[in-house]
Amino acid sequence: MHPAVGLLIQVVVAIHIALPLGTWLLLAGRRNESTRLWFLSIAFYSLSICAIALRPLGPEYLSTILAWTGACASWLMMIEALRRELGSKPKPASALIVPVAIWVLVLHGLHETGNMNPNGVLVYSCTFIGLNLVLSALVWQLRRIHHSKSLMLMQVAFAIHAGAYLNRLYQYALTGKTDYLNVFSFSWVSNLVTLSSILAMVLICFGYWGFCLERTSSETTNAQQGQRQAEAESETMRNLVKERDQLLMLNARVSSLSSLSSFSAMLVHDISQPLQALELGLYDLQNQITPSPEPNQLQPRIDNLMLLSGKASDMVSSLRRLMIRGQDQMDAVNLLASIETVFPILHGAAQQRGIALRLSCQLPSGSCVQANEVMLQRIVFNLVANAMDALSDTPPSGQDEPTIHIELFPRQRDGKDGVVLQIRDNGPGWPAALLQPLPGPVVSSKAQGSGLGLLLTQNMVRLWGGQTTMENAPANRGAIVALWLVPTDKTSPPT
Structure with missing residues (x-):
C-alpha cells in the first residue's frame, strides 16, 4: 500500500x-x-x-x-x-x-x-x-x-x-x-x-x-x-383583587346606608308629627299670653322656637321630597337663603361648643346656583360639623378664638364664571393624606370616620357640574373647603 x-x-x-x-x-x-x-x-x-x-x-x-x-x-x-x-x-x-x-x-x-x-x-x-x-x-x-x-x-x-x-x-x-x-x-x-x-x-x-x-x-x-x-398578569390580578376588595367595602357601606332608606322614611313621618304639634302648641301658647304694658320676657323665646320649628318642618318636607325625586334632581337654589335657613341651627351648636360661627356673602342679591337644596344643606351641615369636631379636638394655639367662616363669593375658574361656597376654620388643618385627590371611601380625617362624607360631597358637587377643592390655610392656620358651583341665570327675590 x-x-x-x-x-x-x-x-x-x-x-x-x-x-x-x-x-x-x-x-x-x-x-x-x-x-x-x-x-x-x-x-x-x-x-x-x-x-x-x-x-x-x-x-x-x-x-x-x-x-x-x-x-x-x-x-x-x-x-x-x-x-x-x-x-x-x-x-x-x-x-x-x-x-x-x-x-x-x-x-x-x-x-x-x-x-x-x-x-x-x-x-x-x-x-x-x-x-x-x-x-x-x-x-x-x-x-x-x-x-x-x-x-x-x-x-x-x-x-x-x-x-x-x-x-x-x-x-x-x-x-x-x-x-x-x-x-x-x-x-x-x-x-x-x-x-x-x-x-x-x-x-x-x-x-x-x-x-x-x-x-x-x-x-x-x-x-x-x-x-x-x-408576573405582569399576576401583578394585574393582585391589583384587581385589591380594587375588588375596596369596591366590596364601599358596596357594604353604601348598602348599609341604603338599608336605612325605609327607616328614614318612617323617621321623617314620625318627626314631622311632633314638629307640627310643637308648632300648634306654640301658637296656642302665644294666644294665651295676657297682654301687659310691661315687655313680655317669654315672647322673644317663643318667637325663636316658632322660627326653629318652622325651619325644621321645612327641612323635613324637603327631605321627603328628596326621597321621592332623587338626589340628582337639580334646581336653581338661592345660595344665601339656603344657608341662612340652616344657619341658626348650626350657630346654636357652635355656641354650645364655644366656637364662633360667621356667615359672609359677597354675591349679588338673589343669586342662584345649580344644585339640590336639601343635599346642599346636608353638605354644609357635614362640613361645618367636621370643622367643629376638629376645633374641639385641637383648639387654636395662642389666644385665638375657635372660629368657622362660611363665605359666599363669585370667582372665575378656567375662564368661566362661578360661585364659591367656602368653609374655613382656624383649626389644625387637613391631614396630608386628605390633600391628595379623594381616592376612595376609606379616607377620613376622623379616627372612626368612614370617609363617606367627603366622598359624597365630591360626587354630589361634581353631579351639579361643580368641583370640590381642599387645602390648608397658609402657615397651617386652618382647613379650607371650597365648593365651586355653577351659577344660573335665574334669580330669586330677597327674603
Whole structure:
C-alpha cells in the first residue's frame, strides 16, 4: 500500500471518529429523543465510512454490504429525527428495519451475482441522491418553522453530498469509465465523492448543533418572556383583587346606608308629627299670653322656637321630597337663603361648643346656583360639623378664638364664571393624606370616620357640574373647603 493511501485512510478514519464524539459533546444539555437519534445516525454513518476506508485491509463483504447498509440506516435515522423535529408522530422500529432489510437483500443479491461494480455502486449512488432530496425537503420545512441559519448550512451540505453522486453518475454515463465508481481509483470524480462526503458530514454535524443551540436560545427567550408576562398578569390580578376588595367595602357601606332608606322614611313621618304639634302648641301658647304694658320676657323665646320649628318642618318636607325625586334632581337654589335657613341651627351648636360661627356673602342679591337644596344643606351641615369636631379636638394655639367662616363669593375658574361656597376654620388643618385627590371611601380625617362624607360631597358637587377643592390655610392656620358651583341665570327675590 502506498504511504499516501495509508495516510488518507488514517485521516478519513480520524475525522469520522471525531464527528460522533464531537456531536455527542456539542449536544450536551440539549439531548432528547430526536437528538439521540441524530447522534446514532452520525455514529452509524461514521462507522460505515470507516469500513469503506479500510477496504484494502479487510474483507470486501464488510466494506461493501455492511458499510453501505450502515450508511443507508444512518440516513433513514436522520429522516426520522427531522420528522420528530417537525412534530410528526414517531414511526415504529419496523419502519426502519424493513427498508434496511430490503436494502441488505438487494446488496446481497448483487454481491452474489458479481454485479457490485458497476451495478451496486450505481444503485448505492441513486439511493443516496434520493435520500438527500428527502432530507433537503424536511430541512426546508423545518426552516419555515424555526427560521434558523444553521438549517441553511445543512441544506448546503445535503446539496454538496447529492451533487457529488450526481456528478459520478453523469461522468460514468458520459464516459463509461468504471474507475469513476471506485473511490480507490483516485480519479478526480472519486476524489470529489470522498471529499464531498467528508465536507458534507462536517457541515451536517455543525448545522444540526447550531440549530439545537438556536432553538434552545429561542425557547429560553420565550420562557423568560412568558415568565415576565405571567408576573405582569399576576401583578394585574393582585391589583384587581385589591380594587375588588375596596369596591366590596364601599358596596357594604353604601348598602348599609341604603338599608336605612325605609327607616328614614318612617323617621321623617314620625318627626314631622311632633314638629307640627310643637308648632300648634306654640301658637296656642302665644294666644294665651295676657297682654301687659310691661315687655313680655317669654315672647322673644317663643318667637325663636316658632322660627326653629318652622325651619325644621321645612327641612323635613324637603327631605321627603328628596326621597321621592332623587338626589340628582337639580334646581336653581338661592345660595344665601339656603344657608341662612340652616344657619341658626348650626350657630346654636357652635355656641354650645364655644366656637364662633360667621356667615359672609359677597354675591349679588338673589343669586342662584345649580344644585339640590336639601343635599346642599346636608353638605354644609357635614362640613361645618367636621370643622367643629376638629376645633374641639385641637383648639387654636395662642389666644385665638375657635372660629368657622362660611363665605359666599363669585370667582372665575378656567375662564368661566362661578360661585364659591367656602368653609374655613382656624383649626389644625387637613391631614396630608386628605390633600391628595379623594381616592376612595376609606379616607377620613376622623379616627372612626368612614370617609363617606367627603366622598359624597365630591360626587354630589361634581353631579351639579361643580368641583370640590381642599387645602390648608397658609402657615397651617386652618382647613379650607371650597365648593365651586355653577351659577344660573335665574334669580330669586330677597327674603
